[in-house]
Amino acid sequence: MRTDHSRSIERQDIRRLKMVGVVFTVMVLAVLFRAFTFQVIHREKWTVQVESVYRKRVPLNAQRGMIYDRNMTILAMDIPVTSLAVDPSAIDDYESFSDSLSRVLKEDSDRFRQLLKDRMNSGFIPLYGDLSDEQIRRLKSSSLKGLIYYKERKRVRPHGETAIALLGITNADHVGVGGVEQAMNEVLAGEDGWTIYQKDGLNRDFASPDYPAFAPREGCHLILTINQVYQTIVEEEVRRSVIQHATGSGQAVLMDPFSGEILAMASFQAPVKGETPPFPERLKNTAVQDAFEPGSIYKVITVAAALEEKAFSPQTLVHCENGAFRLANHTIHDHDKAYSWLTLSQVLEVSSNIGMAKVGRKLGEKTLYKYAQNFGFGTTTGIPLPGENSGILHPLYKWNDFTSAMVSFGQGLSVTGLQIAAAMSAVVNGGELVKPLLVKSILESDGKEQRTFEWQVIRRVISENTSFQLVDMLEKVVLQGSGTNARVDGIRVGGKTGTAQKSLPGYKGYYPGAYVASFVGFWPVEAPRFVLAVILDEPRIRYWGSESAAPLFSRIVSRIMGLPPSSIPEEDKNSLRGKAQFISLTSSEPAVTGEREDTGITDSPYHLPPLVGLSVREALQKLALLNVRARVDGSGVIVSQDPPAGHKINDETICRLKARSL
Secondary structure (H helix, E strand, O other): EEEEEEHHHHHHHHHHHHHHHHHHHHHHHHHHHHHHHHHHHOOOHHHHHHHHHHEEEEEEEEOOOOEEEOOOEEEEEEEEEEEEEEEEEHOHHHHHHHHHHHHHHOOOHHHHHHHHHOOOOOOOEEEEEOHHHHHHHHOOOOOOOOOEEEEEEEEEEEOOOHHHHOOOEOOOOOOOOOOOHHHHHHHHHHHHHEEEEEOOOOOOOOOOOOOOEEOOOOOEEEEOOOOOHHHHHHHHHHHHHHHHHOOOOOEEEEEEEOOEEEEEEEEEEEOOOOOOHHHHHHHOHHHHOOEEOOOOHHHHHHEEEHHHOOOOOOOEEEOOOOHHHEEEEEEEEOEEEEEOOHHHHHHHHOHHHHHHHHHHHHHHHHHHHHHHHHOOOOOOOOOOOOOOHHHHHHOHOOOOHHHHHHHOOOOOOOEEEHHHHHHHHHHHHHEEEEEEEEEEEEEEEOOOEHHHHHOOOOEEEOOHHHHHHHHHHHHHHHHOOOHHHOOOEEEEOEEEEEEEEOOOOOHHOOOEEEEEEEEEEEEEOOOOOOOEEEEOOOOOOOOOOOOOOHHHHHHHHHHHHHHHHOOOHHHHHHHHHOOOOOOOOOOOOOOOOOOOOOOOOOOOOEEEOOOOEEEEEHHHHHHHOOEEEEEEEOOOEEEEEEEEOOOOOOOOEEEEEEEOOO
């Protein structure tokens, strides 16, 4: 028989077993709960953390759409490049890694150190873009761990700095900054993709076939109305005038007066102490972003109103007060000489402020305001470029008799170069204000046309008869008036000069001794096909529009049409001899191409032409014409050349070209 003692021990053992069972059960439940938490409740969190160690998502940049000129010349394009990233989990010592990488790439180690510090918790840290073949070779032969090589795209402009203010650039994230690149970014950008990189047994990264990649969607292409040949000519001549006349900046707009197509648009900021302006300044498109008081070029609008309202005819006499006209405690003067009686046509020819003030007063403020509005002043044109300035046209209730006199000769309002070109187009095309057109069409990535932009008439501003009269009067300005320096032998041109005081901010007076010189003209007179507005901001040498802007107009017309300018001073003609190249109106071949960073590089027997963006065949043809030997690495499209465009050619020159398939 069991004793009470043995039964007591047995009960204790049972209690212990039960306690052990309870503890074991609790532990099992805890483990199960923990597993449930990991695998169900926080599954995504832990999956991401685990995968971040073994797998990396690597971006695949979408190919940005190309930008072409009207003749399908490439203005901006993407080329494939190899870039470098690193997996930070593979780095034991960031300091040592940064120093070693800087020695291999010959770059500042502090930059790599900072990149690693800022993104040390990331699984993928981009370090360096656009590796050269030599850099890749050195990296692969080094002992650096965790390196990831990936493909991305680099934006290039085959013609260098040409049209940079119009085109814009892209930043490190491949987003458009300035110009067409910014305004049309959504069209050009496409959609980026990604792929998965996984570690193998040796801790090396490779593209994993087990995970689907998201392919990037290519951007659409743009065809602009720009003619790259004209653009180059206009930019070269604007740059030359800015330097020649010690000007702060210069701009020009060339357009088709009937379709409104912008054929060239140039902006150039003067170097400061010999230094090229920084990118923000070089990206500023003054032709659409800067407004100025137009001065005498606005007299064309006043005369248009006078003729259209039938208040004057070209032969109506106006008394010009012998050089001084007192009005509202102000005295209006003519700039060069005193006139008595002049016809309206002569008032425009000699650019009489007094005569024009009298015309404006007779028309009255309501009529002047109406025509200013109708010609598009005081509002933006809607051109697809960032930062367009509307100019200033004060509301009618702020006008008075003196305002009418001032506005009639271009003071008291502000305009942009694009607005002036569009207004002159309406003057010479038969009287219709046409919307400026910059983008001709959008193409899908496969080349199929997605959308075409047609020319658009905004409104009729004057009759055809008034337009014909103005064309005749403006030709006389060039033949015998203030615009004689705009003449071009063999071509009938018309236009109007302008010299305006530069207004202070808020239009509270004027800068002493500061002027804006301008000329807006057209050709040929018998059937206008081109309108060109040129503006020089603060020329300090020959600041009159007739002395600086008119010759600039003449040179541009001469080069585009292939004729010698009749009004270039002798010293300027000497500087052009042996350098200027001209084209016929119907030619599709560029007269001048290439990067123009310093002194204007011509595609001539003396300098290497720009070859980036051309096919290998096209590049070799160009070099063969210049008797230059070539060495080509790769096939497809030229992505680099050495020596660069503009290099002086001699008998020993060998051009080394690198090409890639796009």
